[in-house]
Structures are given as C-alpha cells and as structure tokens.
Amino acid sequence: ERRLRQAKRILRKFANDCATPVAKLWNIADDLASKMESGLSSEESMLGMLVSYVAPLPTGEEKGIYYGINLRGTNFLMIRGSLGGKNLPISELQREEVAIPSTAMDGDSTKELFDLIAVELAKFISVHSEIDGKAESRERKLGFTVSFPVEEDARSSGTAIKWRSLSVNDIVGKELTNDINRALEKHGIDLWVFALANDTTGDLAGAIYYSKENVASITLGMGTDVGYVESAEQVPKWHGQSPNSGEMIINMQWGNFSSSHLSFTEFDASLDAESSNPGSRMFEKLISGMYLGEIVRRVLLKMAQETALFGEWVPPKLATPYLLRSPDMAAMHQDTSEDFEVVDEKLKEIFEINYSTPMAREIVAEVCDVVAERGARLVGAGIVGIVKKLGRIANKKSVVTIEGGLYEHYRVFRNYLHSSVWEVLGNDHSDNVIIENCHGGSGAGSIFLAASQTYNA
Numbered sequence: 117e118r119r120l121r122q123a124k125r126i127l128r129k130f131a132n133d134c135a136t137p138v139a140k141l142w143n144i145a146d147d148l149a150s151k152m153e154s155g156l157s158s159e160e161s162m163l164g165m166l167v168s169y170v171a172p173l174p175t176g177e178e179k180g181i182y183y184g185i186n187l188r189g190t191n192f193l194m195i196r197g198s199l200g201g202k203n204l205p206i207s208e209l210q211r212e213e214v215a216i217p218s219t220a221m222d223g224d225s226t227k228e229l230f231d232l233i234a235v236e237l238a239k240f241i242s243v244h245s246e247i248d249g250k251a252e253s254r255e256r257k258l259g260f261t262v263s264f265p266v267e268e269d270a271r272s273s274g275t276a277i278k279w280r281s282l283s284v285n286d287i288v289g290k291e292l293t294n295d296i297n298r299a300l301e302k303h304g305i306d307l308w309v310f311a312l313a314n315d316t317t318g319d320l321a322g323a324i325y326y327s328k329e330n331v332a333s334i335t336l337g338m339g340t341d342v343g344y345v346e347s348a349e350q351v352p353k354w355h356g357q358s359p360n361s362g363e364m365i366i367n368m369q370w371g372n373f374s375s376s377h378l379s380f381t382e383f384d385a386s387l388d389a390e391s392s393n394p395g396s397r398m399f400e401k402l403i404s405g406m407y408l409g410e411i412v413r414r415v416l417l418k419m420a421q422e423t424a425l426f427g428e429w430v431p432p433k434l435a436t437p438y439l440l441r442s443p444d445m446a447a448m449h450q451d452t453s454e455d456f457e458v459v460d461e462k463l464k465e466i467f468e469i470n471y472s473t474p475m476a477r478e479i480v481a482e483v484c485d486v487v488a489e490r491g492a493r494l495v496g497a498g499i500v501g502i503v504k505k506l507g508r509i510a511n512k513k514s515v516v517t518i519e520g521g522l523y524e525h526y527r528v529f530r531n532y533l534h535s536s537v538w539e540v541l542g543n544d545h546s547d548n549v550i551i552e553n554c555h556g557g558s559g560a561g562s563i564f565l566a567a568s569q570t571y572n573a
C-alpha cells in the first residue's frame with residue numbers, strides 16, 4: 117500500500133513536470149517561429165533551416181508517367197507512377213524494393229551504389245516500357261529522394277554523413293547528383309536527376325500537387341523532420357538565383373529545436389546524457405518514435421528501484437536501454453482490457469516481469485500516457501509555430517501533412533496531437549489548420565519531383 121502510494125507520487129511529479137498547458141504551448145510555438153526566422157538569416161543557428169529545393173513546385177497540372185528512387189540506407193525503392201493532371205491522384209503505382217549490400221554503403225565511394233541503382237532501374241524500366249510506350253520528347257527527369265533512419269545518422273558512417281543534410285548549396289549534393297547521372301548514362305537510361313532531395317521535400321511536393329494550401333510536411337516515425345514552403349524573399353541567407361515561383365522548400369531540421377519553454381525532466385536529462393549525441397536533437401528526443409519508449413522505461417526503472425513497483429526486485433531487463441519500443445508502448449497505453457492484460461503480457465515479454473498487480477499495470481499505462489501526451493502536444497505546438505511563422509493563422513487555410521509510423525499507427529498519440537492544435541488555436545482559428553496523412557505513401561514524393569521538374573521546367 118505504502119509502496120503503491122510512493123509510485124503514484126513519482127507518477128504525479130512526472131506528470132506535473134511534463135504538463136503542457138496551452139500557455140506553454142504558445143510560448144513554444146512563438147519560440148520556434150522566431151528561431152525559424154533567425155535560421156533563415158544566419159548559417160549559424162540552432163535550426164538548420166536548409167534551403168533544400170528551389171526548382172519548380174508542382175502545380176497539379178502535371179501529366180505523364182514518371183520514375184523515382186527513394187534511397188533509404190539499407191535499401192532503395194524504385195517507383196513508377198502516372199499523373200493525370202487536374203490534381204488527380206497518382207495511379208498505376210508500381211514499387212520495387214532492392215536491398216543494398218553493406219559493402220556498397222560503407223565506403224566513401226558511392227560508385228558501387230550508383231551502379232547498382234542504375235542496373236536495377238534499367239531492369240525496372242524495361243519491364244514497364246511496353247505500357248509506357250515511347251518517351252515524350254521532353255527531357256525526362258528521375259526523382260531522387262533520400263531518407264535515412266536516425267540510427268544510421270548516429271552511426272555516422274562516411275556515406276551517411278554525406279546524405280544527412282542535403283541542401284541546394286551543398287557541393288557534396290551536386291557531386292553526388294553528377295555521379296548518379298554518370299551511372300545512369302553509362303547504363304543507357306534516358307532519365308536524369310535534377311537534384312537530390314530529402315524525403316520530406318518529396319512528401320511536400322506530393323502534397324502541393326494535390327493542393328496549394330499544403331504548406332508543410334512532417335515526418336514522424338523513428339526520427340522527425342519538417343519540410344515547408346517559404347517565400348524566397350524571407351530567406352536572407354539565400355544568395356543564389358530565386359526560383360520563378362518565388363518559393364522554395366526549407367528543410368527545418370526541427371529535431372534540433374530547443375527552448376527554455378520545453379521542460380526537460382530528470383529522465384529526459386539522463387536519456388540525453390547517455391545518448392550518442394548529448395545536447396543535440398533535443399526536440400527529437402521528446403517527440404520521436406525512437407525515444408518515447410525509452411523515456412517510459414527510465415521512469416519505470418526508477419519506480420522499480422524506489423517503490424518496488426514490481427515486487428522486491430528490480431527486474432534486470434528494465435535496466436536495458438531502448439528495450440521498450442514505441443509500438444509496444446502504444447499497445448500498453450491503448451490497453452482497454454479489464455486488469456490491463458496487454459500490459460501484463462508486454463511486461464512479461466519485454467522485461468521478463470512475470471508477475472505484476474493490476475494496480476502496477478495501471479501505473480505503467482499512465483506513464484505511457486504522460487509521455488505520449490507530452491510528445492504529441494509538443495508536435496502540435498510545433499505545427500502552430502510553423503503556421504504562425506507563415507502568417508497564416510488568422511486568415512488562410514493551411515494543410516499540414518504528416519507521414520511516418522508513429523503518427524500513422526499510434527492512435528492515441530495522433531488524437532492528442534490533433535486536439536492540441538485545436539486547443540491552442542481555439543474556436544476562432546482551429547478551422548484554418550488541417551492536418552492530414554501523407555498521400556501516396558512513403559517514397560512516392562520522388563514521382564512528384566520528377567513530374568514538376570519535367571513538366572514545369
């Protein structure tokens with residue numbers, strides 16, 4: 117009894133520390149908006165705010181059959197799709213995934229990788245060439261998007277670093293583009309890559325094809341990032357030629373955001389200190405799929421140590437970092453059975469906790485709730501910050517698309533996210549911000565890039 121009260125006290129304190137009342141969310145949104153602004157004028161800023169795309173954006177009128185590649189670290193996806201213009205949905209979508217042997221990814225040279233891509237792409241195209249018929253006379257572009265999982269990032273292999281922060285100015289990106297084009301030519305493929313783009317850029321291009329009201333795309337899975345449309349004149353640090361449309365896509369790198377308004381608990385602090393990149397990516401450590409379960413585990417460990425939540429012992433597995441993954445956390449959190457049977461099952465399966473009382477399980481579910489609610493509401497504040505930076509809160513509709521496993525599969529997290537945006541904006545403005553799941557699925561963004569570069573060039 118007394119022990120249970122102690123555990124509840126830890127829970128209450130933790131919940132208090134994690135609280136995100138509307139006033140706080142506004143402070144965070146404001147702070148993000150102002151850090152976006154400073155990131156657009158200076159190279160040295162907390163947020164990367166990389167100019168990641170200055171080529172034509174889709175108008176929705178693009179027609180034809182297009183090809184794209186989505187490079188993902190351990191594999192790449194080849195995609196083909198047909199666009200009908202008039203914002204008609206992508207059709208006849210074909211995808212094929214190819215594993216990348218580790219030798220092709222480890223070294224500094226990308227020759228082996230690009231040769232592999234060219235060879236596979238040539239096969240993929242020839243399979244479809246009968247249906248596609250002769251290519252149009254326009255020069256056709258191949259869309260090329262890159263998405264790297266966060267672990268890849270942390271491992272920092274030579275190649276991963278190269279791909280990590282693609283920006284338009286980047287010499288490395290240009291060299292890679294040239295290398296890819298050489299490989300394509302060598303293998304007789306009459307497509308060429310205009311530029312490499314981050315996958316959020318591709319998602320956003322896809323969203324814009326469907327509606328001009330799409331202003332930002334968020335990736336929310338293991339890691340997190342945002343691409344959004346900015347008008348060129350708002351980007352003092354850009355010295356290159358301005359695009360005809362007057363608009364460019366900025367890759368925010370919002371995982372790096374930090375603010376005095378974000379309250380970090382002792383658990384967040386120790387997670388960060390023991391991580392492979394202490395002090396960086398603080399926002400990501402509060403909101404992304406890689407970390408949510410780990411925060412929960414740290415709270416449960418403290419409870420086990422100080423209150424004997426699971427009996428007189430501290431289950432050894434509970435001390436293993438990153439053992440609790442967000443899908444399992446979600447399953448425990450969303451357990452609606454009497455006596456929390458799913459929680460019981462997961463505790464056994466993951467931590468070898470073979471006996472737990474229903475009260476202890478309820479506390480576990482509560483901890484998941486606190487962590488998910490905070491993470492989701494912070495994403496909500498981030499969305500409001502972006503829309504505010506764009507000056508669209510009061511008078512324009514804005515659509516924000518979200519892609520990624522955390523958002524797509526964690527229902528309660530998604531609900532908290534949506535309601536936080538409504539709550540922050542209030543009755544007057546909440547109708548102006550619409551959050552949607554990304555169209556077309558992961559990787560399809562490359563098709564839209566190919567289309568807008570071919571069609572609108």
Ligand code: ADP
Nearest residue numbers: 337338339405406442443446520521522525526
């Ligand atoms: P990526 O690893 O490239 O981010 P995804 O966008 O598919 O790939 O996201 C996968 C991540 O989403 C997982 O690592 C996990 O953190 C989270 N996720 C997937 N399914 C669930 C789920 N059912 N509940 C909670 N989180 C999930």
